[in-house]
Amino acid sequence: MRKISLIGIGAGDPDHLTLQAAKAIGRTDVFFLLDKGELKQSMIDLRERIIRGYSKPTRRMVTGRDPDRDRTPADYEGTVEDWRHRRALVIEEMLLEHLREDETGSFLVWGDPSLYDSSMAILDEVLARGTIAFEYEVIPGISSVSALAARHRAPLNRVGRPFQVTTGRRLAEGWPEGVDDVVVMLDAQQAFTAYPDVDIFWGAYVGTPDEILRSGRVSDVADEIVETRTAAREQHGWIMDTYLLRRPAP
Structure with a gap:
């Protein structure tokens, strides 16, 4: 066989x-x-x-x-x-x-x-x-999600609370119900910019020599991430990025 x-x-x-x-x-x-x-x-x-x-x-x-x-x-x-x-x-x-x-x-x-x-x-x-x-x-392999969380030293979930993995296309339709922590993949449209009051842990080319990491309140770092992402894509001809969005604790 x-x-x-x-x-x-x-x-x-x-x-x-x-x-x-x-x-x-x-x-x-x-x-x-x-x-x-x-x-x-x-x-x-x-x-x-x-x-x-x-x-x-x-x-x-x-x-x-x-x-x-x-x-x-x-x-x-x-x-x-x-x-x-x-x-x-x-x-x-x-x-x-x-x-x-x-x-x-x-x-x-x-x-x-x-x-x-x-x-x-x-x-x-x-x-x-x-x-x-x-x-x-x-x-099984180490996913970009696991690698991102490790590089930022940011747990994917908080105690007793769920998180969701979704796409940029879905996030653009609205924040998922029932979760405060959202991991986003495949986001060519940078949908995180619609949520200025949450924290973001962003990474591109994670695990490679070209790795780029940014974090902070979206309202403070969104422009920098967008500019960095655009420049990196132009430089390398491609980009793979992932990020975690986290609402403030209630």
Whole structure:
């Protein structure tokens, strides 16, 4: 039976790699890499450094082209569903062509495969199509959320109180009900600026040499974060940022 590992490799620091992930990389026969067309050389270098450092000499690497996706669709859920389907077809073809019986293939996933990542859903779709059979395991990784909280020394929750992880698109629709602590990912529109009276713990490129951290009351630091984010994106050609918003204690 073919086997596949979805391996979380952390938010960008090579030391984020867990022992479980390192062992999974070491038993991999084929690494399947999807070129998103937006990864910059620093991220490519880190991924290749991890593979070289922990894989066996006989391992193979196969690269496929990730399908393009509309980032500002009118029908967000329908667009994501269509993109996942097209991605499943690409992955299915890669597996059929390059993963032999009794071999193990791996996908390296930034952060953690269970948090705002489609890898599990896509592999389930490939399995459901029935053209190729395999077993797969999921190796958890250090997410950008965990890395952000650690770098700011800011717990995600307060005693006896919940927190919520959401997206910038959702935050722009309104503050989530029932929580005072909100972690926001995938925010291209900087929705935090609509909440001047809360505290923000913001980070970009967390865990990498380019890491940027800012914190304070939104009304005091919003302009600086917006300017810093814009400049960093222009400099690097891409940006990954995450932040925690915290209402004052009642």
